[in-house]
Amino acid sequence: MLCVWWNIDGPVHWELLPRGSTINAALYCDQLRRVAAVLKAKYPDLNYPVVFLHDNARPHVAQATKTVLGELGWDVLPHPPYSPDLAPSDFHLFLSLSSALSGISFNDEAELENWLRQWFASKDRAFYRRGIGKLVERWTEVVNNGGEYIGT
Template sequence: MTVFWDCDGLVHIELLKQGSTVNSDRYIETLRKLRARLTRVRPGKNVILHHDNARPHTSRQTQDAMKSLRFYETLPHPSYSPDLAPSDFYLLPKLKEHIKGTHFEDDDAVQGDVRRWFRGKPHEFFADGMRKLIWRWRACVDKEGDYVEK
């Protein structure tokens, strides 16, 4: 799953078929879709993309594609810092909590449940995740770059 969200809610989600991997080509295609979606759902907004340092995100190919797409500003992400990635410390743990113990018939059932879960979240849920990001970045600076616990 690749998910993009902001304080107003879910922006774009892609759920890959089982066994698929995200490489630079796949991520660039995702960024193209994201750019088109942002134009529709967040017109005129100043967008800052925050993604981690996974190879598909940082490859020369991806960086060149982002320039040619005239993509938005990117927020730098420190290496080895899942504690500063809001999807890792906030969004996905809450989704895992929702799914825990559920048996799904097939991939379509999982995808449907995940999409419904995201759609059912109020604006405040996403805004809270962004507030926690701000708190974690401040805590990281205060700790001079050390890992930020809950």
């Protein structure tokens, strides 16, 4: 399982979980702390809160996660249930990644990690900015449609 955190500049942090792994609140909280450390190193002069978007999966809405997000001081955007149309990772990043992976197989995890590293690096900042920009457009469309699902 690939877990990715990204912004308008590109991937902030990503990690591959071992085959068969599932994400629970404890693991997700550990991941958020790792992301926060990377953000702090990458943007040491950041003087405004991180605006964070994730969906309503159980680990994302668990009390432990809410506590960690509060400790980090991150603002969390509300995300309506069952709304992949408002998840840039779904409608932009993973859609493109899935297309690029079509027909490719890997001999081992190291080969996959190397391919992912190269794929992320091959995308320019405009790619990531476009994905986040689409979120603004889609959010506006959902609001204008009374909260109805808009599709991809």
